[in-house]
Amino acid sequence: MNAGGKQLVRPVILSGGGGTRLWPLSRMGAPKQFLPILNDESLLQSTVKRTTGDMFSDPIVVTGEEQRFFVANQLEEIGLAPAAILLEPAPRNTAPAIALAALCAANLGDELILVLPSDHVIEHVSAFTDAVAAASASALDGHIVTFGIQPTAPTSGYGYIEATQVEPGQAVRKIRRFIEKPDGERAAALMATGNCYWNSGMFLMQPSTFLAELERLAPAIAAPVASSMASPTVDGAFLRPDAAQFTQATSESIDYAVMEATELARVIPVDLGWSDVGSWDAVLEASEAGAGGNVLKGDVHVLDVHNSLIRSEADVTVGVVGLSDIVCVMTGDAALIAPLSRTQDVKKLVDAMRLSGHPRADEPQRVYRPWGTYETVDRGERFQTRRLILKPGAQQSLQRHRQRSEHFVIVAGEAEITIDGKTVHLVENQSAFVPAGVPHRIRNIGAEPLHIVEVQSGPYLGEDDIERLADAYGRD
Amino acid sequence: MNAGGKQLVRPVILSGGGGTRLWPLSRMGAPKQFLPILNDESLLQSTVKRTTGDMFSDPIVVTGEEQRFFVANQLEEIGLAPAAILLEPAPRNTAPAIALAALCAANLGDELILVLPSDHVIEHVSAFTDAVAAASASALDGHIVTFGIQPTAPTSGYGYIEATQVEPGQAVRKIRRFIEKPDGERAAALMATGNCYWNSGMFLMQPSTFLAELERLAPAIAAPVASSMASPTVDGAFLRPDAAQFTQATSESIDYAVMEATELARVIPVDLGWSDVGSWDAVLEASEAGAGGNVLKGDVHVLDVHNSLIRSEADVTVGVVGLSDIVCVMTGDAALIAPLSRTQDVKKLVDAMRLSGHPRADEPQRVYRPWGTYETVDRGERFQTRRLILKPGAQQSLQRHRQRSEHFVIVAGEAEITIDGKTVHLVENQSAFVPAGVPHRIRNIGAEPLHIVEVQSGPYLGEDDIERLADAYGRD
Numbered sequence: 001m002n003a004g005g006k007q008l009v010r011p012v013i014l015s016g017g018g019g020t021r022l023w024p025l026s027r028m029g030a031p032k033q034f035l036p037i038l039n040d041e042s043l044l045q046s047t048v049k050r051t052t053g054d055m056f057s058d059p060i061v062v063t064g065e066e067q068r069f070f071v072a073n074q075l076e077e078i079g080l081a082p083a084a085i086l087l088e089p090a091p092r093n094t095a096p097a098i099a100l101a102a103l104c105a106a107n108l109g110d111e112l113i114l115v116l117p118s119d120h121v122i123e124h125v126s127a128f129t130d131a132v133a134a135a136s137a138s139a140l141d142g143h144i145v146t147f148g149i150q151p152t153a154p155t156s157g158y159g160y161i162e163a164t165q166v167e168p169g170q171a172v173r174k175i176r177r178f179i180e181k182p183d184g185e186r187a188a189a190l191m192a193t194g195n196c197y198w199n200s201g202m203f204l205m206q207p208s209t210f211l212a213e214l215e216r217l218a219p220a221i222a223a224p225v226a227s228s229m230a231s232p233t234v235d236g237a238f239l240r241p242d243a244a245q246f247t248q249a250t251s252e253s254i255d256y257a258v259m260e261a262t263e264l265a266r267v268i269p270v271d272l273g274w275s276d277v278g279s280w281d282a283v284l285e286a287s288e289a290g291a292g293g294n295v296l297k298g299d300v301h302v303l304d305v306h307n308s309l310i311r312s313e314a315d316v317t318v319g320v321v322g323l324s325d326i327v328c329v330m331t332g333d334a335a336l337i338a339p340l341s342r343t344q345d346v347k348k349l350v351d352a353m354r355l356s357g358h359p360r361a362d363e364p365q366r367v368y369r370p371w372g373t374y375e376t377v378d379r380g381e382r383f384q385t386r387r388l389i390l391k392p393g394a395q396q397s398l399q400r401h402r403q404r405s406e407h408f409v410i411v412a413g414e415a416e417i418t419i420d421g422k423t424v425h426l427v428e429n430q431s432a433f434v435p436a437g438v439p440h441r442i443r444n445i446g447a448e449p450l451h452i453v454e455v456q457s458g459p460y461l462g463e464d465d466i467e468r469l470a471d472a473y474g475r476d
Numbered sequence: 477m478n479a480g481g482k483q484l485v486r487p488v489i490l491s492g493g494g495g496t497r498l499w500p501l502s503r504m505g506a507p508k509q510f511l512p513i514l515n516d517e518s519l520l521q522s523t524v525k526r527t528t529g530d531m532f533s534d535p536i537v538v539t540g541e542e543q544r545f546f547v548a549n550q551l552e553e554i555g556l557a558p559a560a561i562l563l564e565p566a567p568r569n570t571a572p573a574i575a576l577a578a579l580c581a582a583n584l585g586d587e588l589i590l591v592l593p594s595d596h597v598i599e600h601v602s603a604f605t606d607a608v609a610a611a612s613a614s615a616l617d618g619h620i621v622t623f624g625i626q627p628t629a630p631t632s633g634y635g636y637i638e639a640t641q642v643e644p645g646q647a648v649r650k651i652r653r654f655i656e657k658p659d660g661e662r663a664a665a666l667m668a669t670g671n672c673y674w675n676s677g678m679f680l681m682q683p684s685t686f687l688a689e690l691e692r693l694a695p696a697i698a699a700p701v702a703s704s705m706a707s708p709t710v711d712g713a714f715l716r717p718d719a720a721q722f723t724q725a726t727s728e729s730i731d732y733a734v735m736e737a738t739e740l741a742r743v744i745p746v747d748l749g750w751s752d753v754g755s756w757d758a759v760l761e762a763s764e765a766g767a768g769g770n771v772l773k774g775d776v777h778v779l780d781v782h783n784s785l786i787r788s789e790a791d792v793t794v795g796v797v798g799l800s801d802i803v804c805v806m807t808g809d810a811a812l813i814a815p816l817s818r819t820q821d822v823k824k825l826v827d828a829m830r831l832s833g834h835p836r837a838d839e840p841q842r843v844y845r846p847w848g849t850y851e852t853v854d855r856g857e858r859f860q861t862r863r864l865i866l867k868p869g870a871q872q873s874l875q876r877h878r879q880r881s882e883h884f885v886i887v888a889g890e891a892e893i894t895i896d897g898k899t900v901h902l903v904e905n906q907s908a909f910v911p912a913g914v915p916h917r918i919r920n921i922g923a924e925p926l927h928i929v930e931v932q933s934g935p936y937l938g939e940d941d942i943e944r945l946a947d948a949y950g951r952d
Contacts, residue, residue, distance in 0.1 A: 024795070301834075303825045304818070315855070317810040317836045319500070319825045322818035328811070334793040335806050337813055342780070342798030349779045349795045358777075360793045377854040378863055378929070379791070382904065383887035385861060385929050387854055405905050409883045409931040411859035428858065429881050429933040431909065453854070453861050455885040455929045457905040 007057035009132060009204070010083070010110040012101040015044055015063040015071055015118035016091055020350040021279040021343070023361075024334035025313055030364035033119035034070045037277055038286060044071070044118045045078050050125055051114065055133065058083040060104055061118075062097045065089075068238055069370040069473070073391075082237055083108060089228070089243035092221075094201070095257035096249040099214055099225040100241060102207040112139050113210075115203040115254075121286050123273025131270045134171040135204045138266050144205040144213070145172055146259065148197025148267040149274045154188035156181060157278065157344070159199035159255070162190070163267050172266040178255055197269055200276075203254065213264060218257040224248040235474060280327040280336075280343040284309040298330075307340075314365070332375070333365040370473040371396050372449070383457045388442070390415075390450040395443035397471035404458030404465060406434045411453055414446030439469055483533035485608060485680070486559070486586040488577040491520055491539040491547055491594035492567055496826040497755040497819070499837075500810035501789055506840035509595035510546045513753055514762060520547070520594040521554050526601055527590065531609065534559040536580055537594075538573045541565075544714055545846040545949070549867075558713055559584060565704070565719035568697075570677070571733035572725040575690055575701040576717060578683040588615050589686075591679040591730075597762050599749025607746045610647040611680045614742050620681040620689070621648055622735065624673025624743040625750045630664035632657060633754060633820070635675035635731070638666070639743050648742040654731055673745055676752075679730065689740060694733040700724040711950065755819040756803040756812075760785040774806075783816075790841075808851070809841040846949040847872050848925070859933045864918070866891075866926040871919035873947035880934030880941060882910045887929055890922030915945055 019032030026032035033044045041049070048059055060083050063071050071085050086100050098115055105113045114132060122128050135145040148161045160179040167173065178199065182190060190196040215222040228245035259265050275286040287295040287309070294305060298312030306324040314332035325340045338346060354361035366375045371394035378385040390396070390413075398418070408417065409431045417424055417432050418441045425445070426432060434440045436458060444450035468475060495508030502508035509520045517525070524535055536559050539547050547561050562576050574591055581589045590608060598604050611621040624637045635657055639649040654675065658666060666672040679686075691698040704721035735741050751762040763771040763785070770781060774788030782800040790808035801816045814822060830837035842851045847870035854861040866872070866889075874894070884893065885907045893900055893908050894917045901921070902908060910916045912934060920926035944951060 024793070301825060301829055303821060303828070312811075315809065317500070317829075317834065319810070319812045319822070319829070321812075321814035321821050321825050323813065323815060326813075328813055330806075330811055333791065334795070335788075335804070335811055336795045336797075337799065337802075337804055338797035339799060345779060345797050346795070349777060349797050352779070353777055353793075353795070358793070375854075377861060378851075380863075380887060380927060383885075383927075383929070385853060385863075387856075387861075407883075407885045407907055409859075409933070411856060411931065411933055431883055431907070433907065451856060451859075453859070453883075453929075453931045455887065457885070457887055 007055065008136065009051075009056050009112045009114050010105045010108065011048070011051040011056055011059040012098065012105065012113045012115045013044065013047055013059050013061045013118045014094060014097055014115065015061055015067065016088060016097065017119065019119060020361075021347045022277075022283070023346055023350045024331045024336050025311075025329055027360070027364045028362035030366065030368060031067070031119075032277070034067070034074060034368075037283060038121055041078075042074055043121065043277070045074050047116055047118050047120070048075065048080060049078060050122060050128060051116070052080070053129055055129070056114075057110070060084050060086060060101045060113075062086045062088060062101050064091065070368055072237060073368070073370070084239045085237045087238055087240050089241060089246045092246070092249050092251040094254045095214065095218060095221050095252045096225050096246065098203075098210065098254055099221060100229060102210045103226060103229040104239065106207040106211065110207060112136060112204060113207055115201075117201050117276070119277065120200070121273075121275045121277050123286075124271070127270065128272050131268055131272070132204060135268045138170075138172040138268075139204045139206060139209075142206065142209050143172065143264050143266040144203060144209060144259065144262060145266045145268055146175075147200045147202040147204075147272075148269050149200050150269055150271045151191045151196065151198055154184060154191045155198070156184045156187045157282075158276070160187070160190050160196045161199050161267050162193070163195050163197065163269065165195070172268045175259075175265045175267050178260050197267060198274070199255070200274055209264060210258070213258050213262050217261045218250070218252065221249045221252060221257055279346065280309055280329065280338070281340040284327065284340065309340075331365055334360050370394070370475070374454075379461075382459060383455060384461050386454045386456070388452040388454055390442065390444035390452070392444055392447055392449065395472055396441055397468040397473075397475060398439055398441040399466050399468050400437055400439045401458075401465045401467075403436060403460040404456045405436045406440075407455040407457070408432045408434070408442070409453045411451045413444060413448050413450030415450050415452065416443040416445045417441070418443075483531065484612065485527075485532050485588045485590050486581045486584065487524070487527035487532055487535040488574065488581065488589045488591045489520065489523055489535050489537045489594045490570060490573055490591065491537055491543065492564060492573065493595070495595060496837075497823045498753075498759070499822055499826045500807045500812050501787075501805055503836070503840045504838035506842065506844060507543070507595075508753070510543070510550060510844075513759060514597055517554075518550055519597065519753070521550050523592055523594050523596070524551065524556060525554060526598060526604060527592070528556070529605055531605070532590075533586070536560050536562060536577045536589075538562045538564060538577050540567065546844055548713060549844070549846070560715045561713045562715050562717070565717060565722045568722070568725050568727045570730045571690065571694060571697050571728045572701050572722065574679075574686065574730055575697060576705060578686045579702060579705040580715065582683040582687065586683060588612060588680060589683055591677075593677050593752070595753065596676070597749075597751045597753050599762075600747070603746065604748050607744055607748070608680060611744045614646075614648040614744075615680045615682060615685075618682065618685050619648065619740050619742040620679060620685060620735065620738060621742045621744055622651075623676045623678040623680075623748075624745045625676050626745055626747045627667045627672065627674055630660060630667045631674070632660045632663050633758075634752070636663070636666050636672045637675050637743050638669070638672050639745065641671070648744045651735075651741045651743050654736050673743060674750070675731070676750055685740060686734070689734050689738050693737045694726070694728065697725045697728060697733055755822065756785055756805065756814070757816040757819045760803065760816065785816075807841055810836050846870070846951075850930075858935060859931060860937050862930045862932070864926075864928040864930055866918065866920035866928070868920055868923055868925065871948055872917055873944040873949075873951060874915055874917040875942050875944050876913055876915045877934075877941045877943075879912060879936040880932045881912045882916075883931040883933070884908045884910070884918070885929045887927045889920060889924050889926030891926050891928065892919040892921045893917070894919075
């Protein structure tokens with residue numbers, strides 16, 4: 001596989017999508033893949049770190065414009081430089097996204113691409129690496145190999161792949177058919193066959209194999225995506241395909257556009273401790289339970305509670321008495337309570353909140369910016385208080401606000417603040433005032449994160465009252 | 477009753493006690509009776525306002541040292557001046573507390589005292605007033621009349637009073653016996669007799685009747701309490717009995733010390749829409765339910781939720797899916813989730829938290845001071861951010877802190893801030909800085925509440941780092 005240290009496999013990480021089923025933790029403005037769902041790393045970080053062995057080259061990540069700084073920052077945090085961050089001009093499902101990456105990989109001269117969702121969990125990392133190695137011969141032979149997860153329960157939440165019988169000496173098997181998410185009874189029947197596997201959405205193949213099949217089976221995707229990548233705009237690691245071309249591609253999944261039709265599909269059965277952690281019950285399932293079968297996180301206190309997931313994700317004390325099979329998740333600004341059996345319906349609740357225009361359906365409490373994060377910790381009629389955290393070396397845009405003044409108190413770290421052209425150095429326990437209308441910029445000039453308490457004062461405090469005069473991150 | 481406008485009845489409001497069964501809303505530092513449990517008024521305020529008819533004179537309130545500003549502020553808010561606020565030097569249960577009030581009332585020359593817990597709900601206020609009027613003849617005849625609530629369900633959470641048969645022409649009845657909280661089966665049997673009533677802890681009597689019976693039946697209470705009131709310390713409306721004397725009184729309830737033994741006990745059966753709102757299920761019971769039998773308060777969103785109490789008491793969005801008969805209460809710093817059937821056990825949970833030293837077992841998020849309130853809205857390693865709200869005309873003590881500096885930003889109202897002897901006037905969007913060690917004082921000089929964002933910065937931020945150099949409220 002790795003003769004002479006050759007990096008045979010290019011990881012392609014698909015990092016679009018929202019994940020409202022894990023609300024209130026996951027929201028459109030801070031989706032699941034960027035959050036530490038199971039440990040201290042985000043799911044994206046864990047996914048990327050799974051592919052840092054000798055076999056793998058640096059990843060290509062496919063994501064959206066809105067999420068580009070999440071991806072860049074999170075890779076930087078784990079010290080990994082991506083080969084490219086491809087920015088989909090609009091969401092068009094997996095087939096166009098993978099086509100973008102395949103074209104990029106073909107340009108890089110890659111032999112194989114390994115397509116991975118960014119928001120899944122794999123417990124057995126070496127089994128995963130072994131499976132990729134085992135599948136590579138078939139992929140190099142011109143097959144599109146998907147990873148079929150050995151079912152551990154007759155789950156109705158996943159699609160299934162039915163394989164043909166084992167062929168002696170072959171790691172991979174042909175695919176008889178793809179089965180959409182079945183009901184519970186049908187799922188049990190599928191599992192009983194011994195030939196059915198969960199469809200994990202992971203694929204190993206040559207870029208050329210995929211692109212040729214896409215062209216043959218889904219020209220309405222292949223042609224516009226190819227045109228969009230003819231001369232993409234390069235912006236550091238970010239690669240922007242042509243939007244006018246790309247958006248002409250039909251929106252289809254790789255399963256529907258290619259896998260269900262091609263003769264080249266193969267499946268490798270694997271046992272990886274895999275989960276799509278698609279809802280809170282799956283998060284409980286994928287977590288290591290403690291006393292009473294409970295998974296507790298944060299400042300949580302229980303009495304007669306069993307088989308439950310209770311997470312306090314902020315400085316909130318949670319007490320639960322006399323409940324079983326329940327999930328309670330608290331952030332600083334929102335709470336969810338539901339029985340495990342109803343966690344799929346969290347999406348319905350959030351959809352209804354979104355329809356009614358509730359900002360917290362989609363906006364997270366902690367807002368991520370290229371320079372760091374901010375959280376609103378208090379607000380009143382004509383003010384709001386925030387905590388800003390700037391990364392070392394980071395700076396906000398040079399900006400001004402028409403309707404609000406800002407008071408800054410440095411509470412940790414070292415800042416350089418420019419106000420109306422004058423620059424001051426400020427450390428912990430020093431403050432600055434920026435009147436409305438005055439251009440200003442904050443920069444972290446220390447080696448540690450810079451924490452600032454910001455009090456905004458004025459008649460209008462909306463995020464759209466910002467005029468960016470200059471920005472290191474290319475934002476308007 | 478009220479011939480010539482004579483104010484016959486002196487209300488005596490008992491306002492000690494904690495009420496941890498309504499955690500996280502009610503805590504030792506902000507107990508139930510001072511909170512708006514059912515509407516915008518606190519239970520204490522509703523209790524006091526129930527006794528402002530012609531028949532009643534200004535109330536005597538019995539409370540503890542820690543809670544004196546709650547009582548004073550809340551009465552002031554509703555524009556009511558108490559006859560006295562008696563401060564128990566230590567909690568000694570109801571018999572000594574009522575003895576204090578009876579002595580005070582006797583000094584004032586009162587004919588009757590009406591003893592009322594401060595934390596109960598009465599829906600039918602005119603029925604209550606009528607019952608007091610109806611009972612007064614018996615009380616003036618030298619009886620101690622208690623109010624027996626017509627049971628609406630065989631509740632095991634209350635004590636019961638068994639009355640003798642109705643005597644023609646008598647509003648009140650003799651008492652056969654007092655029954656401690658029974659189990660469910662026994663409660664049903666008691667209710668079936670038609671002669672059993674809930675013990676509401678409300679009493680109407682002449683001060684002299686009670687004091688004479690107390691002296692006869694419980695001299696170990698009567699003597700030390702009488703001595704403690706021989707020359708109490710007067711501090712505005714606050715009256716402080718002698719602590720050394722008072723604490724020698726045995727700790728007993730009025731039921732145990734007097735009612736169960738005296739021949740003078742009578743009961744008047746009443747139907748008042750009464751509740752002791754002693755636990756969250758009782759709060760649901762006492763509230764007006766909306767769709768699905770739910771009582772929802774604040775930013776709450778439900779899907780398939782029935783017969784449940786869901787309250788968001790802060791800027792927290794609460795989503796609940798697929799649950800029935802449940803209570804969820806969120807404050808800004810804590811959350812409780814329990815089935816209605818287990819709300820009595822909230823106390824156990826809080827007791828366990830207290831044992832483990834958890835500050836939020838007893839400390840409320842909003843801390844009440846004589847000048848107003850503060851809430852901690854954010855905190856880090858070496859800082860914390862608070863919102864202060866000073867009442868019009870109020871001022872903090874002249875104080876200094878050894879280890880922390882303070883940054884103040886005025887976000888609403890008008891302040892006078894004295895720093896190291898110099899006084900400045902500040903309005904919205906202005907700020908001030910107080911270095912560690914420097915004496916300072918904030919005063920609200922406007923007509924509206926003064927809101928200040930305070931950022932404390934320093935190595936130690938405990939409440940005990942305060943040296944009060946002068947205080948308008950007589951605090952050390």
